[in-house]
Amino acid sequence: MIRTATFLLFVFSTVCMTLLAHTQETKNSDGHKNSDEPTMVTVPKLGQPLSDAQVDAFAQLALKNIHREYPNKPSNVLAGPEAVKSPKALHPAFYGCFDWHSSVHGHWMLVRLLKDYPQHSVCKTIRENLAINLTKENLDAELAYFLADEHKTFERTYGWAWYLKLVEELDGWDDDEARQWRSNLRPLEYLLVQRTLDYLPKLSYPIRTGVHADSGFGLAFILDYARAVKHKPLEKAIVDRAKYFYLKDRNYPIVYEPSGQDFFSSCLNEADLMRRVLVREEFVKWFDGFLPSLRDGDGGNLLIPVDVSDVTDGYIVHLAGLDLARAWCLRGIASGLPADDSRVDLLEQSAAAHAEKGFGYVFSGAYEGEHWLATFAVYLLAQ
Numbered sequence: 001m002i003r004t005a006t007f008l009l010f011v012f013s014t015v016c017m018t019l020l021a022h023t024q025e026t027k028n029s030d031g032h033k034n035s036d037e038p039t040m041v042t043v044p045k046l047g048q049p050l051s052d053a054q055v056d057a058f059a060q061l062a063l064k065n066i067h068r069e070y071p072n073k074p075s076n077v078l079a080g081p082e083a084v085k086s087p088k089a090l091h092p093a094f095y096g097c098f099d100w101h102s103s104v105h106g107h108w109m110l111v112r113l114l115k116d117y118p119q120h121s122v123c124k125t126i127r128e129n130l131a132i133n134l135t136k137e138n139l140d141a142e143l144a145y146f147l148a149d150e151h152k153t154f155e156r157t158y159g160w161a162w163y164l165k166l167v168e169e170l171d172g173w174d175d176d177e178a179r180q181w182r183s184n185l186r187p188l189e190y191l192l193v194q195r196t197l198d199y200l201p202k203l204s205y206p207i208r209t210g211v212h213a214d215s216g217f218g219l220a221f222i223l224d225y226a227r228a229v230k231h232k233p234l235e236k237a238i239v240d241r242a243k244y245f246y247l248k249d250r251n252y253p254i255v256y257e258p259s260g261q262d263f264f265s266s267c268l269n270e271a272d273l274m275r276r277v278l279v280r281e282e283f284v285k286w287f288d289g290f291l292p293s294l295r296d297g298d299g300g301n302l303l304i305p306v307d308v309s310d311v312t313d314g315y316i317v318h319l320a321g322l323d324l325a326r327a328w329c330l331r332g333i334a335s336g337l338p339a340d341d342s343r344v345d346l347l348e349q350s351a352a353a354h355a356e357k358g359f360g361y362v363f364s365g366a367y368e369g370e371h372w373l374a375t376f377a378v379y380l381l382a383q
Contacts, residue, residue, distance in 0.1 A: 032078055043359035043377065046331070046352060050381065052120060057363065059113055059122045061374040062106040063129055066096040071367075073099045077150035086319075089147060093138035097371045101159035101212070105375040107133065108166040111181075112382055115173065127177060134181040143188045156199065157218030160192045164225035171229055196222055200237050206245040206270075210262025211318070215245065216269030217325075223276055242277045246270055250289045254300040263321030263376075267302060268329035275336030283336045294343050301324070303350040305357035311364040319370055321360030324376035327351045330383055354379060 041057045044050060050058070072087040072095070084124050087095040094103035110126045117123070145151055155163075165188050170182040208213040226234040252267045271290060275283045288295065293303075305326075306319045330351035334344045358380075362373045 006325045016214060016327045029199050031352055036215045041363050043362070044381070045067070046327075046355050046381070046383075049348070050117065055113055055117045055120050056122050056247050057109065058133075058374050061363070061370055062097075063125065065371045066103055066129060066133060068096045068107050068371075071098060072202060075099065075154060076145075079148070079150045092141050093133045094142065098367075101155055101162055102372040102375075104159060104166060105162040105372070108162060108169055109375045109378045111166065111169045111178070112378055113292050115169070116382070120313055127305075130181065131177065136184045137189060137202075139184045143191060146188060146191055152195070156213075157196070157215070157222070158212035160196065161218045161225075162222035164189065168195055168228045187295060193231065197237055200241045203241070205372050208270075210257070210264045210266055210322070214264050214266050214269055216266060216273045217264055220269065220273040220276060223273070224258065239277050243274055246274055247286065249293060252290055253292075254291070257301055258306055258319065258322055260319045261315040263318040264325050265302060265322065265329060268326055268333065272329040272332040280338070284338070284341070287333070287337070297342075297346060297352065299346065303330075303346070305350075305354045307357075308361055311361060311366040311369050314368040317361065317364075317366070317369040317373075320358055320361035320373055321376050323361075324380050327354035327358060328380045328383055330354065331380075 002195060008371055014223050041054060043054065069087050074090060076083060076090060078084065091100055091103070094107070097103040097106050107130065110130060113120075114123055114130075143360055146154060163185075167182065167185050170185065173179070173182070203215070207213045208215070223235060223238045223242075225231075226238060249270070252270075254267060257265055257267055271287060274286055274290075277283075290366055291299070293299070305323050308317055308319045310316045311320070328351075330347045334347040334351070337344050337347075357371050358373075359377055361369055362377050364370060
């Protein structure tokens with residue numbers, strides 16, 4: 001098949017790439033490095049650990065942003081003139097990184113690096129910075145914000161999912177500081193769990209989009225959390241709703257993806273959720289009907305990584321995130337298929353190509369991508 005041959009040629013050329021720039025050099029008083037002249041950072045292949053230099057490069061992206069208040073895109077509803085406040089006054093824990101959810105998943109990334117590379121020299125700085133933000137006082141203020149009537153839907157469900165992913169990462173970690181952070185996160189955690197339980201029965205249709213609100217992504221991450229902390233009612237609610245939303249889906253119209261500012265594939269998010277929900281035999285049968293052309297090696301645009309025409313455009317650079325999010329979904333879907341399934345190699349090859357392409361935009365030097373793309377890259381590598 002011509003399309004398959006073209007794709008495999010693209011995979012080969014893409015996988016041979018080495019990647020982009022990282023802003024480095026002098027450290028400021030917060031312990032992170034200021035932008036100077038870019039230096040080259042080669043990101044490892046999937047399945048390989050980060051080198052010391054790579055750990056530092058990823059950590060520095062988050063460290064220089066979680067305390068950076070401006071530029072900022074607040075999403076609060078103004079109930080009155082008294083609601084006009086600075087980002088840090090609104091969100092004393094998660095005010096950096098341009099918006100609330102990016103700050104939350106930047107904190108998740110730092111925790112993940114701490115756990116995976118505990119002997120690295122940057123860990124002391126990471127701990128110091130997390131300790132500044134994840135205090136009981138700060139997180140109680142975050143809870144108070146969410147409790148306001150006008151903020152009941154704030155960050156639903158993307159930000160909720162990343163907050164619960166942060167909780168999941170800390171849960172059960174045998175570390176004194178981590179236990180304290182975990183405790184401080186608990187009140188808002190409980191609220192978001194209850195809001196999810198209240199919301200799902202009222203959501204009559206899934207939200208299918210390539211950006212934040214996509215139901216497939218939110219349900220997948222929250223399901224991971226529910227299983228990690230053994231919250232059976234939440235797990236059951238998500239499994240039941242996922243089946244209600246998606247079990248009858250057939251012949252997904254792959255020709256309509258991607259859209260011009262996607263950072264998710266709603267199609268692949270859905271499939272990656274369903275491999276979590278269904279046992280292997282059920283998932284294989286469902287996936288056969290959902291993407292039947294994949295049996296013939298034809299995944300259309302879903303298998304071809306995307307280029308970013310302008311990394312300084314805050315919406316166009318979403319496509320770099322699409323490369324990374326597709327990669328983790330493709331790997332997840334492949335893990336749900338039997339090892340001898342003919343589609344596994346195709347999905348893994350496409351995941352590798354997407355990863356290489358996406359990694360190339362993480363250290364672009366442009367804040368529009370650098371405040372969040374590292375998290376997507378580390379989540380992919382952590383698989």
